[in-house]
Structure formats: structure tokens, C-alpha cells
Amino acid sequence: FMFLPIANAIIGTTVTLNFIVLFALLFGLGIIVDDAIVVIENTHRIYNNGRVPIVRSAKEAAGEVFIPVAAGTATTLAPFFPLLFWKGLIGKFMIYLPTILILTLAASLIVAFIFNPVFAVSFMRPEGKEHEKPKKAVFRNKWFLTFLIMGVLLLLGGQTGIANFLLLMAILMVLNSYLLNDVIHAFQKRVLPRIMSRYEKLLRWILKGKRPVWAFVSLFGVFAISLILLMISVMAGRTKSTFFPSGDPNFVYVYLKLPAGTDVKYTDSITRVLEKRVEKVLEKEKPGTEGSIVESIIANVAVSANNPRDNNRSTQPNLGRIQVSFVEYAKRHGKSTGPYLDQIRQAMKGIPGASVEVNREDNGPPTDPPVNIEVSGDDFESIARVATNLYNFLDTNRVEGIENLQADVDLNNPEITVNVDRERAMLEGLSTGQVGSEIRTAVFGKEISKLKQGEDEYKIQLRYTDLLRNNVTDLLNMRITFMDMNTMHVKSIPLSAVAKVDYTNSTGGVKRKNVKRTIQLQSNVPDPTMVGKVNADLQMKIDDFKQREKIPADVTIKLSGQSEQEKETQAFLGTAFAIAVGLIFLILVLQFNSMSKPFIVVTEIFFSVIGVLLGYAITGMTIATIMLLVGIVGLAGIVIKNGILLIEFTDELRGRGVRTREAAIQAGKIRIIPVMLTAVATILGLLPLAVGFNIDFAGLFTHLNPHIFFGGDSVVFWGPLSWTIIFGLIFSFFLTLVMVPSMYIISERLRRPMAKFYGTKWIALLGFLGPFFFLFVGIMYLGRALQGKKVWLGKPKPVSRRV
Numbered sequence: 001f002m003f004l005p006i007a008n009a010i011i012g013t014t015v016t017l018n019f020i021v022l023f024a025l026l027f028g029l030g031i032i033v034d035d036a037i038v039v040i041e042n043t044h045r046i047y048n049n050g051r052v053p054i055v056r057s058a059k060e061a062a063g064e065v066f067i068p069v070a071a072g073t074a075t076t077l078a079p080f081f082p083l084l085f086w087k088g089l090i091g092k093f094m095i096y097l098p099t100i101l102i103l104t105l106a107a108s109l110i111v112a113f114i115f116n117p118v119f120a121v122s123f124m125r126p127e128g129k130e131h132e133k134p135k136k137a138v139f140r141n142k143w144f145l146t147f148l149i150m151g152v153l154l155l156l157g158g159q160t161g162i163a164n165f166l167l168l169m170a171i172l173m174v175l176n177s178y179l180l181n182d183v184i185h186a187f188q189k190r191v192l193p194r195i196m197s198r199y200e201k202l203l204r205w206i207l208k209g210k211r212p213v214w215a216f217v218s219l220f221g222v223f224a225i226s227l228i229l230l231m232i233s234v235m236a237g238r239t240k241s242t243f244f245p246s247g248d249p250n251f252v253y254v255y256l257k258l259p260a261g262t263d264v265k266y267t268d269s270i271t272r273v274l275e276k277r278v279e280k281v282l283e284k285e286k287p288g289t290e291g292s293i294v295e296s297i298i299a300n301v302a303v304s305a306n307n308p309r310d311n312n313r314s315t316q317p318n319l320g321r322i323q324v325s326f327v328e329y330a331k332r333h334g335k336s337t338g339p340y341l342d343q344i345r346q347a348m349k350g351i352p353g354a355s356v357e358v359n360r361e362d363n364g365p366p367t368d369p370p371v372n373i374e375v376s377g378d379d380f381e382s383i384a385r386v387a388t389n390l391y392n393f394l395d396t397n398r399v400e401g402i403e404n405l406q407a408d409v410d411l412n413n414p415e416i417t418v419n420v421d422r423e424r425a426m427l428e429g430l431s432t433g434q435v436g437s438e439i440r441t442a443v444f445g446k447e448i449s450k451l452k453q454g455e456d457e458y459k460i461q462l463r464y465t466d467l468l469r470n471n472v473t474d475l476l477n478m479r480i481t482f483m484d485m486n487t488m489h490v491k492s493i494p495l496s497a498v499a500k501v502d503y504t505n506s507t508g509g510v511k512r513k514n515v516k517r518t519i520q521l522q523s524n525v526p527d528p529t530m531v532g533k534v535n536a537d538l539q540m541k542i543d544d545f546k547q548r549e550k551i552p553a554d555v556t557i558k559l560s561g562q563s564e565q566e567k568e569t570q571a572f573l574g575t576a577f578a579i580a581v582g583l584i585f586l587i588l589v590l591q592f593n594s595m596s597k598p599f600i601v602v603t604e605i606f607f608s609v610i611g612v613l614l615g616y617a618i619t620g621m622t623i624a625t626i627m628l629l630v631g632i633v634g635l636a637g638i639v640i641k642n643g644i645l646l647i648e649f650t651d652e653l654r655g656r657g658v659r660t661r662e663a664a665i666q667a668g669k670i671r672i673i674p675v676m677l678t679a680v681a682t683i684l685g686l687l688p689l690a691v692g693f694n695i696d697f698a699g700l701f702t703h704l705n706p707h708i709f710f711g712g713d714s715v716v717f718w719g720p721l722s723w724t725i726i727f728g729l730i731f732s733f734f735l736t737l738v739m740v741p742s743m744y745i746i747s748e749r750l751r752r753p754m755a756k757f758y759g760t761k762w763i764a765l766l767g768f769l770g771p772f773f774f775l776f777v778g779i780m781y782l783g784r785a786l787q788g789k790k791v792w793l794g795k796p797k798p799v800s801r802r803v
Helices: 004-010 019-050 053-081 088-094 096-123 137-138 142-156 160-206 211-235 264-281 338-347 381-394 422-428 432-443 472-476 528-548 562-593 595-621 626-638 640-655 661-693 697-703 713-758 763-786
Strands: 250-255 296-302 319-326 353-360 371-377 402-409 413-420 446-453 456-462 479-484 490-494 499-506 512-513 518-523 556-559
Touching: 004 096, 019 096, 019 160, 019 661, 053 096, 053 499, 053 626, 053 640, 088 096, 088 562, 137 142, 137 160, 142 160, 142 661, 160 697, 160 713, 250 338, 250 499, 264 296, 264 319, 296 713, 319 697, 353 402, 371 528, 371 562, 371 640, 381 402, 381 432, 381 528, 402 499, 402 556, 413 432, 413 472, 422 432, 432 456, 432 472, 432 479, 446 556, 456 562, 472 499, 528 562, 528 697, 562 595, 595 626, 595 640, 595 713, 626 640, 626 713, 640 661, 640 713, 661 713, 713 763
Parallel strands: none
Antiparallel strands: 250 319, 250 353, 296 319, 371 518, 371 556, 402 518, 413 499, 446 456, 479 490, 512 518
16 A cells, blocks of 8 residues: 555556455455565574574575565566556556556565564564463463453443454464364474475476476477367357456346437337336346345436447437346345346347347446447448448348447438528528528527526527427428518518428438548447357458448448457457566576576466466356456466576575485475465465455454355456466466476486587577477487487486495
8 A cells, every 4th residue: 555656656547446456456465475475484494493593594584585586576577567558448447457466566575575574583483382381371361361351341332343353363362272273283293294295205206217308298288188178168168258257237228229300209108118028027026125136227218318339428319228227246145137138138129110229237448349340431422332231231141149230320310401592582682591590599499588586597598389390381381580681671481482391311420530431330249258259250241241242442341349459459468478478587587597497487387378278178167358368467477486486496405515306306395385385375365356255344243244145246357367367376386396396307407418519508598489499409319319429418426325
């Protein structure tokens, strides 16, 4: 929170605790403890249960891990920096996420190396039953007595919430003394040593001979299998994809559009028909009844009845809207609102001459329509003709999944044109301006005076009555009284003497995009997961239309909308991912002063992607494209922290004289605890967001009712991002413990023969080629075989034993 002013400067506006900021804080909760875990665990290891002074332990521990932890934090921050330059509406919507995460993770580094050593010196004490007080001593503990006495007094005073919280603290102290302490000691003395021992045996087995090579090569087989499984799941329809995640609707909107010029009373009658159909669908969920999930049904005619996709926000008598509001998720008792959306959509069919669209509220930032066909050019008549022909073609050759395709401009807007006979008007001594003024006054009115009553002022408008101004014949019979300037006599003639009426059609407006006149054919897609397929099928229909119809040279037809926005987002996130990997590699080169070791760490990103693919293939969860890509970009920085710890400590052990293989084994054995803790902490921090765990702490302590439930709007939006990171972390955690030591051994074995064969140490840069790097390894082996020489991969020295 101290860094929020910096966030204001980055974003360019005042940062509030909005939906995304709160998620970023929760998202960072599981990551920010990583640095503290590493520092405190290292302090605890050096402290050795009191054998080394605590002040010395804290200093040595912080100094020993400062470089790898700082580098790990920098690599975690690196992927989020490119996201600050995300353009467009989606970028403005998502910029809060990288900004808050960058500031939060930077603050965690300060806490880990300044505050945590101070806390360790203040609170870390020797552990073990020999150092602990008897269990019953908890009842004489000053904090226990304070919690108990204050809780009882506040309970008697009516402060139930605070009292229950204090009493819970007292109960937890007793529970910790009699149960949790024994569980913790059993885990530390039995389970943890067993895990470390078995992990050491696994490393000794796999880091032998050619096994590290086969283990690394098998990863590419696992990647291929995970990719094939995901593709099979997608093609079978089990795993679907969408641009932005969506869940059950909170609102359902029915938009009615009748031909322009329709009387508002007729629009109201059609709206009533639709409203009755909606009520029939929701007859078991009437608003106001007990247990109903429908909060209200509201209908609008003309006023506030516009479709959000329509840029015209004026009051139009031909528009109607029905809004169904559902109660909040916690009060639905497990009932889904999705089926009601489908039922209402089916019930709205069969209104001749009316355009009816059923939709739900938009999730995420404002996006273009799922289907958006742009017909643009310089001549409006040409693009209107092409747009009309294309609309008729698509109406005949329908694409499954498109609902209510229509133009964003009314091309056949009915219009009454009053043509003034200028010669006849001049003979009568009348100007066209006078004719227009009289018609405007009759139809729209004219302010002739004001009436003031106290401080209120009322305008007095003069115009014809409804019956006269809405009847064309009466308007033509309207007499125009004026002063003939030629004869200086007052004359009165009917409008029909100097004008006649034509019934014509015109466009409702002209829209431009990038200076070009544009007409857009837009449609909703009821199933968001079908947008990609619908647009692919639609593109084929458009190509077919271009071949059949003769289109003017200056007219272009382009399929844009959500599909184009999705491509732009994928391109940006792909670029951001490449920049993130480059920044991470640069940081690692500066840390290790090596070109080969950074590739070992960067390969962990590959591990995490395998986990993501397997996770979605196995669970069949819907892939939200934007959240999947943001999650992978975020994973790029998170997963490599553990690899940095392992490689850094392996180098340190080798510097102490330990042989390479033994150093890799011992580094893995010693660092398995912080690696495991950081991975588990991050996963547990994201798990409540992934499953949508909700708990009311105020209700828990006040009424002993936590109102626990799973789901809600937050899990719909942020669940896919959380699951992406969880899938990647789980898989990369297990592979990190095995594959990083294996790749370290492979790297050390190949470093000298590769540099000698190719004549330069910069051969390590070929690691950017990924699996193609092994082509150069094969070339080296082939070259040495043709020369009749063997590739020297190092040979362990015989170990002399003294008896």
C-alpha cells in the first residue's frame, strides 16, 4: 500500500481498490512470501538449532542467498514489465495487474532482507522437546490469559465479534500446544528426512551415465504427448476456448428494434408481448417470492432502451428493452442462471418485422462484437449496395451460431421529403426559409414566451396538436400567413400550393473508420466458445460472396471484431513473452557470468508450459485465451526462481571443492525444502482464487456463521489465470528437482568439448534454438567419429579409501 502513489504515476490516474487491484494483491500473496521463505529457511539451517549464534546465522544466511533471491525476484518481475505497454482498451483494463504485482514483489525483496532477519534474531529459538515448556504451561502464558480474559469481558459487554476472535486465539494456543507441536515435530523428524533421503537416492540414480540425457530427451516426448492430448480434447469438444472467460449471467437483456418511425404505442405493445414471454419462462422464479433467484424484471420503451453496441444513445420510439436481474451468486443456492438465458433466447423468436436480440452483461473490458464485418470505401452508395447484398447473401447462406446479424446503420430509414416549388413560392412572395420555419414550428414547436413562477421558469411552446402534426394531409393543408413584400399585403396560402410531399428512404447516418466511410454488419454469438469457429466459417462465406459478386475496386470487405482483437492480443502477448524471456536471460547471464547455465533455468519455462497443456487436457476446462497467455507470461518469471536457487548453490558447493555430480546431488537435497515451500505457498495462495472459495469472516466471528460457498464472479474471471499458473507450477516443481540437476550435468559435460570442437565458447548461444541445439551436438559427435576420436565428457577420478 505504501507504493500506491508510484502506481498512480505509472497508470496515470488515481488507483483505487478495484476488482483487478484486489486480485493483483491476492495473486501476489502466494509469491511475495517466496523471498522470505528462502531467507528464513537458510537462517534456520545455519542456526542449526542454536549451535551457531542467531545474529551470525541471520547475517550469513542473508548474504548467502542475496544474489540468487535478488536475481529470482528480478526474473519474476521481468515478464510483467512488457505488460505495462499493452495498448488498446484491454491494455487499459489489465494495466493494474502488472503495476501492482511489480510494486508488491519489489516490496517483498525489501521485507525479506531487512525485516525478516530482524524478526529471526528476535523470535528464532532452539527447537525440540528438550527446549519446550510442559504442555500445561500454556494455561499460564500471559497471551493466553490476555485473550481469555478480554474475550470473556467483551462477550459479556456485547462485543461478540471481537470476543469470539480473542477466544479463538486462546483455543488455537491450546490446540498448538497439545496437538500441532507434536504433528510438526513428527513431520520434521520423520517425514521430511524420509523425503530428502528418497530424493537423494533418486538423484544418485538419475545422474548416472547417460540417464540425464535420456531424461532430458524424454521431456520433448512428454511435450508432444501433452500437445496431442490437448488437441484431441479440443477436437472432441471436451475442451473449449473463448477470448474472455464467462460464467452464469447476472443480467439478461432483451433488445427490441422495430422499423424506424414506429409509433411508441405499438413498440410498447410488442414489448409487453415479449415481457409476458419472459415472465412465462421465469414463472417458477417470480421476483419477490422466497428462494427466487430473480431480483427484478424491468422494461423500457424508447428511453434508455438502446443496445450498447449502437452508438446512437438518443430516445427512439422504435426501441424496447427488457432487463432481468438475478440475485447475487451467494443467494442462488447453487441454481444456475445460464439455462434461463437460453430459454429466454428461444422464447423471443417468432415476432415478424421485429429484430430481437437476447444478450447478457459483458465481462471484462469493452470488446468488439463477436462477429463484425466491415464494408468500407469512399462512395457511400457503393458500400451500402455491397453491404445490402452481403447481408442478403448471409441471410440466405446462414452460418450456424450467428444470432441476429444486422447493420450498425439503418440503410432504409423512412423519410418524408417536402419539396418546395421555388418558382411558385417566389411568385407568391414566399421564401423557402419561411416554409421550413412554418413546418418546424408545426411539428417540433417554437418557444414564444416564458412563464415565471417564483424561482421556476417554464417555456411556452407553440405547435400543432398531435392529430394535426402527425397527419401529412393536415400538414399540407396548413396555411402559411405572411407579409407579401411586393404588395405589402398580408397573405395566407396553403402549404400544398407551393410544396409537395415525397415518401423516400435514407440512411440513418454515416460512420467513418480511419477516414473511410464504413458500414458494419454485426452479430452476437450465443455460445462464446464458438466465436472462433463461427468467424472461420463466416470468412469462407465472405470469400464465396467475393467470387460471386462484382465488388467495386474502392470497396473492401474485412472480417474484424473480436477475432481481430484476439489476434492483436495474441501477437502482443507473444511479443511480451519473447521480451520477458530475453530480459530473464540477460539477468541470468549477469548473475552466473555464463552463457550455458541461463539456458538451464530458462528451460523451466518449457516445463511449466507442459504442465499447463496437460492440466487443460486432463481437466477439460474451458481455455480463456487472454488469461491463458497472461498466465504463461507470468509463469515465465515465477517458475525459474527455484532453478536459480539450485544452480547457485551447486556452484557454491563446487567452489568449496565438491565434485560436480556430488555438488548437484547435495544442492538438490539441501534446497528441496525452500523449493518445496515456495511452490506450495504459491499454489495455496492461488487455490482459493481458482476454486472461488468465499468466507464471511465478520459473520463467522459475530454469528458463528461463515457463509462458506464456492464460485462467484471472481472465479469466473480470475479462475482460468489461477489454474494456468497452478498447473504450470505443479509440473515444473517436480521436474525442477530432477531435470535442473540433470541439465547441469549435461551442460558441464558438453561445455568443454563443444567449445573445443567449434572453436568458441559462444556456442552456448545456440541454446536459443531449443531442441535444435542437439543437432549441433550430433554434428560434433559425427565430426569426432569421422576423425576417429571420442568426445571426452570427463571421467571421474578414482576415490581412494583408507582402511
